[in-house]
Amino acid sequence: MSFFKSIILSFSTFSAIPMPRIEWNSKNMRYMMCTFPLVGALIALFCAAFVIFAQYLTGIHKNLSPTLLALIFTLIPVFISGGIHLDGFMDTCDALASHASREKKLEILKDSHSGAFAILGCVLYFLSYFVLSLEVFRRPLHLISLLPLFSIFMISRILSAFAVSTFPIAKDSGLVHTFASATIKNFTALWCSFWLILISMLLIYFFNFLGIALVATSLSIFCLYFLVAVRNFGGITGDTAGWFVQICEISALAVFVVMVCVK
Template sequence: MKSIKRIWNSFKIAFSMYSRIPMPRSEWTDENKSYAMCFFPWIGAVIGLLSYGVFRFSKWFGIHGGGNHALFFTIVLILIPVFVTGGIHLDGFLDTQDALSSWQTKERRLEILKDSHAGAFAIISCTVYFLMYIGVYSCLSVHSMEVIACSFVLSRTLSGLSVVTFPQARKKGMVADFSENASTKIVRATLCVYLILLCFLIPFIGGICGIGCVIAAGVVFGHYYRMTMSNFGGVTGDLCGYFLQVCELVMALVVVVVDVVAKSGIIG
C-alpha cells in the first residue's frame, strides 16, 4: 500500500512539475519524488493525443465546409505543447541558446542559464524555431501526424534518461535534485523499457517515417550529450529543455520530409 501511494505521489509531482494539468497536492519529499521521471513521458502522451485529435478535427472541419483555416490549426498544433507544459522546456531552449551564443567559459555559460533575462540570441532563436515549426506543420498528413504524436513520448523518454545517466553540471538545481532523489536503477530501467517499446512501436505505426523519426531522435541525443559535456560539463534542467525542443522539431521535420519524398515515389 505504501509503494502504491509513493508511485501515485510521484505521478502527481511529475505532472505538477512538467505540465499545467491540474493535479491534487502532494508533498515534495525525497520519497515522493523518487519515481517522478518514470511519468515524465506520460505528459508527452497527453500532448500527442491532443495534437492528433486537433489535427483530425481540422481535417473534419475542412471537409464539412469549415473553410480554409489551415494556418489557424497549424498554429494551434504548434502551441499545444506550450499550453500543456507552460513553456518550461521552451524557456530552457532559449536560455541555452543565449549561453551557447556567448562563447564564454563553462562557468559563465552556466551563469547565463540561470539569468532570467532573455538575450538577443534567445529572441532570434525563438522566432526561427516557430517559423520552422509553421513550415513543417503546414506539410502534415494523417500518416506523418500519427508518427509525430508518438514522438512527444520519445523525446521525453530520452530527456528523462539523460537526467539519470548523464553527469550533472551543478550539484544543486532541478535536474540534480531529481537525479539524487530518483530510485535510479528503477527509473533508468523503466525509461529503457519505454525506449525499447517506442523504437519498435513508432516504425510499426509509421513505416519508413517512423524509422526516420527514431534515427533523428538518436542523432539529436548524441549531439545533446557531446554539446552538454563540451560546453557545460554536464546536464541541467535548461539543457534538458533545449534537447526536448530541438529533438521534437528535428523529428517532425524528418518525418514530414520522408513522408513527402515517399509519396513522390522516390523511396518506398
C-alpha cells in the same frame, strides 16, 4: 501510492495542467522521471484530438485555412507544457551563443533575463515549427499517418528522463540535481529503456522507413545533447534538458515533413 504521487508531481512541474498539491520529498519524487513521459503522452493525445476535430471542420468547410490549423498545432505543446522546455531552450541558446567559459555559460543559464540570442532562437524555432506544421496540414489529414509524429512527444521525454538518470549533472543545485538525487536511477534507466525500445519497435514495425528515420533522428539528437552538455557545461541542467526536448521534437517534425509531406 508513491508512483501516483510522482505522476502528480510530474504534471505539476512539466505541464500547465492544474494538479493537487503534493509534498516535494524524496519518497514522492523517486518515480518522477519515470512518469515524466506521460506529459508527452497527454500532448500527443491533445494533438490527436485536434486532428480529429480538424478533419471534422474540413469536412464542413472545404476552404478551411491550413494556416490556422498549423498555428494551433504549433501552440498545443507550448500550452500543455506551460513553456517550461521552451524557457530552457532559450537560456541554452543564450549560453551557447556567448562562446564564453564554462563558468560564464552556467551563469548565463541562471540569469532570469533573456538575451538577444534567446529571442532570436525562440523566433526561429516557432517560425520553423509553424512552416513545417503548415506542410503537414496542406495534405488531407489522416490520424493514423500522423501517429509516428505524435510519438515523438513521448520519445523526447523518455530520453530526457534517461539522461537525468545516467548523464553527469553540471551543478550541485537546481531542478535536475534535485530530480537525479531523488530518483531511483537504475530503475528509471531500465524503465525508460523498456519504453523506448517498445515504442521504437512499434514505429519500425508499422511505419517501416519512417519509423526508422524518426527513431534514428531522436537518438542522434540525444547523442548531440550529451556532447553539447558535457563539452559546454560539464553535464546537463534543467535548461539543457529543455533545449533537448525542443530540438528533438522539431527535428522529428522536419524528418516527418521531408519523408511524408514533400513530394
